[in-house]
Amino acid sequence: MAGVLTRQADDFPQWYQDVLNKAELADNGPARGTMVIRPYGYGIWERMQADLDRRIKRAGAQNAYFPVLIPLSYLQREAEHVEKFSPELAVVTHGGGEQLAEPLAVRPTSETVINVFMAKWIHSYRDLPLLLNQWANVVRWELRPRAFLRTAEFLWQEGHTAHATREDARAYALRVATEVYRDFMREVLAIPVFLGRKTRRERFGGATNSISCEAVMRDGKALQMGTSHELGQRFAQAFDVAFQDADGIRQFAWTTSWGVSTRMVGGLIMAHGDDGGLRLPPAVAPVQVVLMAVTADGGAAAALDGVGAGLEAAGVRIHRDARVDLSYGRRVVDWELKGVPVRVVVGPRELAAGQCSVTRRDTGAAEKVPLGEAVARCQALLAAIQRDMLVAATAERDARVVDAATVPEALSAAETGLARIPWSAVGEAGETELNAHGATVRCLQAADGSVPASEDEAGVVALVARAY
């Protein structure tokens, strides 16, 4: 495997770039900071989307679609929101060959335009909660773009909901952060996340509370994998999203917004990948089992055809690698790079014994399996890999978490991982100090690991790390 990829220990960012190229996940787009998602990378995203979409619908939200072009004046209606997003806007000034009377922003996020329509659609408390979601592209001018992690254009879902009470909005924002996002990341991506509250400084522009899912990558840096925001009545007031309550009194709605993006593909690469390349959890792997013969051989091909047909009938996503003109070693390196969870190989020796060789990508463990048992064994292995990858990622992550008592201790811990430090030992001044040294408070947790209702609660702990 030497030479195919830069080693993680030598240069993690270069390893990441190598994986993007060699596993054919993404290319840089022509306009600065944009990216092309190649079929293999998009195949991973599609599977993330399909699973998330089911969870979002289970949480009661309906999909809709709002325009990509938003009048600049809409963005200016909520003061904090415009302050945060103005520097990142791409602006359309010409349309149909003429200069526009009012410039249009390519959406950086859709709170503003969606609130305009919520105001139009909501009349009475009977119309609430209004639970909307959209799958869309957004554009934010990025100073330091990196494929999937930080790109000028990315794909995401953005949920936007309106509720009759603060309590209902708060409960829904938390429900999305837990039942939709955290559970998806654990069960599908096999990535454990810390759920917590963002500090005032790190909040979404216009939010009264941002709940964040924070994961730890294999270089010890944190990655924000998704956020769910309580927006209070700020946007409702700015856009006049009001309703008549049961007593006939006009009230402003309480709104939330929440999103996850193609950034999760970057997280998946960096949370699981090793020096051989990607390691994909079976749930999102475009190919779950690759079948290949060591050499061109009719018998091996026939044996693999049988196993492949059985796997397909069982609903397993397979790929038959028929490139016997390529060296066996080169093909193995290819599929390791692409992170295919299980490899089934038949060579002359296996064939003679009526067996195949079955290899797990996550651990590298190989075993000989009678051909007649290969389908069942592959299925069992896929389930085991999905489970074991979460266990392994959790153990690795936890080994990188260090308790700290002071800001300098936290900074030191953030060199290699994540520090847990009492928020009372940090505060706004400590946060400034951390930021000056390249670390941030990723989120705040209650002592029991839950999301605190306020940063002033007793016992609140700050999770500190360098981050993407």
Next chain:
Amino acid sequence: MAGVLTRQADDFPQWYQDVLNKAELADNGPARGTMVIRPYGYGIWERMQADLDRRIKRAGAQNAYFPVLIPLSYLQREAEHVEKFSPELAVVTHGGGEQLAEPLAVRPTSETVINVFMAKWIHSYRDLPLLLNQWANVVRWELRPRAFLRTAEFLWQEGHTAHATREDARAYALRVATEVYRDFMREVLAIPVFLGRKTRRERFGGATNSISCEAVMRDGKALQMGTSHELGQRFAQAFDVAFQDADGIRQFAWTTSWGVSTRMVGGLIMAHGDDGGLRLPPAVAPVQVVLMAVTADGGAAAALDGVGAGLEAAGVRIHRDARVDLSYGRRVVDWELKGVPVRVVVGPRELAAGQCSVTRRDTGAAEKVPLGEAVARCQALLAAIQRDMLVAATAERDARVVDAATVPEALSAAETGLARIPWSAVGEAGETELNAHGATVRCLQAADGSVPASEDEAGVVALVARAY
């Protein structure tokens, strides 16, 4: 039903607008010509997408994603292409607070950017065919926008493929037009389409051949529902998409592109809708069966719960309308407006007889069904409605097709439908004459209804109509 909608016969465009509003399908967006797709409208589009996506993958194409922002210079590389699309561009001139060195177009279509990457990815004949598809939004400045039919932003899929030979490219473009588009429109949308070749004048900018799917709406106007283009080697030459053939000789690839969009939602409304509102084929109906009691009554509710549970278990998409505070008549009008294929109602009389009343939206036919047989009956009806809607739409369409021998005859037929006229009786001069009177050649067909390889073939027939 009087007064809920404008009648089709009185003012078809106003009827269309009324349906959009009252069935909560779409709203106008804030920027000129943009649209908001509301959850009910988006639910229809999602089901179209899911089915099409399966067909596209079955035809061998893989999904990918290319940037929404395209340097203007890319669009200028193919002369006909830029001539067609320049007047329709939305142009980003500012990003991140600064004026851009090169303005970026918001993609009107992605041939240009995708060909740049095809050139990068394709080296040898072994890399061909390269079959790509993307689901995306595109922006084209429209002078006369109308929701779904012609909007400044729309959602679509655009397929882009590269082949080693003209024959292979031609066969693939035709395969998409037939196996993917025509079959989808017939089997899922229950809309029959004429498949034909566009005249030179009506071709896609940069294509050597455009194959079109043309449907006839209930006002007699035609709607182009989808197109599949042979691009020859034009884009390959402009973007240097070349490969080494088996003999080691460098050749330009032959490319195709093909797309269908949210415009099909407009087609669905206008091909099937009646004075009561939408009529949705079960395959794309967000709700296939609506269940409602005539009045608040525990017994009726329990009976409907049982039927609903059975339908859900059978995989039928149902909605339980519990709004017994609303008059029964009002609720019936609501669900007719929304075009739900089957309505199951339990009133006091039905309850006493252990029955429910089952009504088809497409024909209005109602029947009493024993509660115990309601699930099976609904399933059978859904299958029958899907089938019968295509039969009815085909008969209606065919009744609007008239044979014509001269251009004036064709123009007269185009007042109420579609004219079939020998292409030799039209020609470029006749086409100009038709255009001057608001009609167009929708497509050219061979005598047997197949797609001719050239417009100069003997016996070619032109289909002429007014069109959206």
